Amino acid sequence: QVELVESGGGLVQPGGSLRLSCAASGFTFSNFWMNWVRQAPGKGLEWVSAINNGGGATYYADSMKGRFTISRDNAKNTLYLQMNSLKPEDTAVYYCAKAGVYYYTYTLNEMNYWGKGTLVTVSS
DSSP: OOEEEEEOOEEEOTTOOEEEEEEEESSOGGGSOEEEEEEOTTSOEEEEEEEOTTSOOEEEOGGGTTTEEEEEETTTTEEEEEEOSOOGGGOEEEEEEEESSSSOOOOGGGEEEEOOOEEEEEOO
16 A cells, blocks of 8 residues: 655754655656655645646745755655755645646645655744
8 A cells, every 4th residue: 555654854953954754665766757845733634745746847836946955766666856045934844745636736635645754843
């Protein structure tokens, strides 16, 4: 069965960096778009970034552009999110999500599998 397992979260000071990973199994990883989605405390889900199956096309929410970088290693079935210049408002649980469609989407109900998330806390 499909499994997505995030790791790499933790406590970081404002201005710091973290790299999240998502290990995927149970499907042909290299065939699908993948996404990062986050949920801040007390708020709804927010789409963060998407990457196409080959890794050559990436998309970001406006507030993450220039600070976050999504990437993937299809040989390792792993998705990454490099987060730089972190701000307190980036504090959230970050989820890895598999697209259920074969095109770019930021629509959450078009993502058919989700990991359990990893908590990122940005605080001094």
